[in-house]
Amino acid sequence: MKKKEILCDFLLWILFAILLGLTISFSFLPLLSVNPFQALTVMFSETFSSTYNMGNILIKTAPLILTGLAFTFTYKANLYNIGAQGQFYSGCICASAVSLALGGKLPGPIVILLAGMAAILGGAVVGFIIGFLKAKFNANEFLISMMSTYVIQYVMQLLLRTSLQESKHEYLKTDYLDKSTWLPKIIPGTSVSLGIVISLLVAVLVWYVLYKTSLGFRIRATGLNQDAARMSGISPQHQYMLAFAISGAIAGLAGLVEINGMQHMLLTGFDTQIGSYGIGIAILANAHPLAVVPASLLFGFLQVGGTALGHSTDAPASVIDLLQGFVMLFVLMSFYFRRKAELNKLKKKRIVTEEA
Amino acid sequence: MNNITSLLARAFFMSTPLILGALGEVIAERTGMMVTAVEGIFLIGAWGGFIGAYISGNLYLGFLLAMVCGLMVALLYALTTVYMNQHQIVMGTAISILVTGFCTFFYRVIFGIQTTPLKVEVLSTIQIPILSQIPFVGKILFSQNIITYLAYLLIPIILFVMNHTALGLTLRSCGENPEAVDTAGIDILKIRFAAVAVAGCLGGIAGAYYSLCNVGMYTSEIISGRGWIAFGICFLGNWNPVGALIFGTVFGVSEAIGVYVKSLGMSTMPSELFSALPYVLVIVLTVCRKDLRAPNKLGQNYVKEN
Numbered sequence A: 001m002k003k004k005e006i007l008c009d010f011l012l013w014i015l016f017a018i019l020l021g022l023t024i025s026f027s028f029l030p031l032l033s034v035n036p037f038q039a040l041t042v043m044f045s046e047t048f049s050s051t052y053n054m055g056n057i058l059i060k061t062a063p064l065i066l067t068g069l070a071f072t073f074t075y076k077a078n079l080y081n082i083g084a085q086g087q088f089y090s091g092c093i094c095a096s097a098v099s100l101a102l103g104g105k106l107p108g109p110i111v112i113l114l115a116g117m118a119a120i121l122g123g124a125v126v127g128f129i130i131g132f133l134k135a136k137f138n139a140n141e142f143l144i145s146m147m148s149t150y151v152i153q154y155v156m157q158l159l160l161r162t163s164l165q166e167s168k169h170e171y172l173k174t175d176y177l178d179k180s181t182w183l184p185k186i187i188p189g190t191s192v193s194l195g196i197v198i199s200l201l202v203a204v205l206v207w208y209v210l211y212k213t214s215l216g217f218r219i220r221a222t223g224l225n226q227d228a229a230r231m232s233g234i235s236p237q238h239q240y241m242l243a244f245a246i247s248g249a250i251a252g253l254a255g256l257v258e259i260n261g262m263q264h265m266l267l268t269g270f271d272t273q274i275g276s277y278g279i280g281i282a283i284l285a286n287a288h289p290l291a292v293v294p295a296s297l298l299f300g301f302l303q304v305g306g307t308a309l310g311h312s313t314d315a316p317a318s319v320i321d322l323l324q325g326f327v328m329l330f331v332l333m334s335f336y337f338r339r340k341a342e343l344n345k346l347k348k349k350r351i352v353t354e355e356a
Numbered sequence B: 001m002n003n004i005t006s007l008l009a010r011a012f013f014m015s016t017p018l019i020l021g022a023l024g025e026v027i028a029e030r031t032g033m034m035v036t037a038v039e040g041i042f043l044i045g046a047w048g049g050f051i052g053a054y055i056s057g058n059l060y061l062g063f064l065l066a067m068v069c070g071l072m073v074a075l076l077y078a079l080t081t082v083y084m085n086q087h088q089i090v091m092g093t094a095i096s097i098l099v100t101g102f103c104t105f106f107y108r109v110i111f112g113i114q115t116t117p118l119k120v121e122v123l124s125t126i127q128i129p130i131l132s133q134i135p136f137v138g139k140i141l142f143s144q145n146i147i148t149y150l151a152y153l154l155i156p157i158i159l160f161v162m163n164h165t166a167l168g169l170t171l172r173s174c175g176e177n178p179e180a181v182d183t184a185g186i187d188i189l190k191i192r193f194a195a196v197a198v199a200g201c202l203g204g205i206a207g208a209y210y211s212l213c214n215v216g217m218y219t220s221e222i223i224s225g226r227g228w229i230a231f232g233i234c235f236l237g238n239w240n241p242v243g244a245l246i247f248g249t250v251f252g253v254s255e256a257i258g259v260y261v262k263s264l265g266m267s268t269m270p271s272e273l274f275s276a277l278p279y280v281l282v283i284v285l286t287v288c289r290k291d292l293r294a295p296n297k298l299g300q301n302y303v304k305e306n
Helices: A005-025 A038-046 A049-077 A084-102 A107-139 A141-161 A195-212 A214-224 A226-231 A236-263 A274-284 A290-310 A318-355 B002-030 B037-054 B059-083 B088-111 B137-141 B146-164 B166-176 B177-185 B188-215 B226-236 B241-265 B272-275 B277-288
Strands: none
Touching: A005 A038, A005 A049, A005 A318, A038 A290, A038 B226, A049 A084, A049 A195, A049 A214, A049 A236, A049 A290, A084 A107, A084 A141, A084 A236, A084 A274, A084 B146, A107 A236, A107 B277, A141 B088, A141 B226, A141 B272, A195 A214, A195 A236, A195 A290, A214 A226, A214 A236, A214 B177, A226 A236, A236 A274, A274 A290, A274 A318, A274 B088, A274 B277, A290 A318, A318 B059, A318 B088, B002 B037, B002 B137, B002 B146, B002 B188, B002 B226, B002 B241, B037 B059, B037 B088, B037 B226, B059 B088, B059 B188, B146 B166, B146 B188, B146 B241, B166 B177, B166 B188, B177 B188, B188 B226, B226 B241, B226 B277, B241 B272, B241 B277, B272 B277
């Protein structure tokens, strides 16, 4: 099959999986005496009713692109960074700490730049530690990355109760960041910040690094066949550490986008599922860095649509979680059925040629 | 002294679900299947257990429903990985996300919006006659609930089946040399499927332990990584039921310490760090243990040639 045909085929299967997920999850809505068709209409009409709401999709999409890319990057090295949530929180902590400490004292753009660097570093350090433990001690990387998420969550709670807590010391959150450290808004009439641009740039950058540089080649070679890579002089251990550090850095940057671009403060228990959505997005995108962007847009739309659904009907926003779960499941299943269909086609072809 | 007794009793109490989950994981992983959906299985167990107990008013029916729910999720996981050959880690994560949405949505469907959390009476302890009278040890080991006793009873049973029966040999061979099992005419896929199903039943009960024995209610954060800790205990225990017991107890102690420090309520204490102790322990111990011997084909799907 030609490349274009394969892509079309792939998209058809994905589309089918999404529609099936939508149908099944929405068919549960009558249990709450909500008409599923009405719910669907509300989801679309509310979301696209104003520029502001459409902007919200982009706001939700921006960090999702980054966590999706974070999972994709290690996936290419045949590693599983299922703890992007922790690296994201680490980035959040660093970004907000720097912005709080320097906001108002230095010019805004410089503070944002420093906060960005801190967020990247914060995520990268966590990622690097996981990669290091994998490389040096052959530790189980997905177990460790999952555990690190919970450790960082508790560290964040501790910081929010002590050194980072707001000046009144009442709630578990920080003060509002200084306005000069907020990411500038780019579309008038919405709250869309520079974050989406950053995310898109990173997506292109990741694609470039993975497919056009020797670093990316080494990482992909390690992922495809670790032994073959070692024979040709690539040290898999180095690639583990590099891939995890870069993956962590990307997830950390999502912290900046979320803190300086949207929340403008750090609080406990926000975006608790951004890491797992990242995995879902990477699955949907078949782990291609550029395909992560439309997949994130879909998830972003579902988030906004889910909120709208919760506001204007009796349907809870959790129906969206259900929907996303089903979509992920069906996309993974579709890989199996697509492969089976392909094999059947090949078999038929062989029979035909043998007969002739 | 009294403090230490109650702390240790609490530790054994908290280690039960971890041991149960880890035992299920041991059975499945010996056949080469990592049950990475364990977090989802725990969660649906907690959810199903609470719903069953609240509606029927009987805790044991709750545990039964939890077992069935855990089994269902495990079957879905086994179907997609064993028979549809999808990647185990990716599939497990996807199923866990689906379960999270499922539980939240259907909790709402069943109970509507509640202003105060619904509660059930937690499972009572059973004092074993005579043994519970022994000073110190009696309070710690022999004043637990029935699930804890069953979990301990399960360990020698699994150990015996694993090491001294033909079934155990087949199970272990599936993880070490699947080709040989296949050549011997045994349906390896069926065996793996069944092993995951057993892990699902045990995981479901373990999850229900949190909602029915620990807090007596259900929240969506009730599991928060405990499934993954059970998964880690299976690794640390070297895929051995006795190892699962030892490390399950270690984590029970660390969790009890976290709860104890938090209950002191001293704002100067970094109690969060003590709560994080079990998670830190998983990381540190996986790095420290060098003598682990994983099943040869752990995490690799077996594709039959045709």
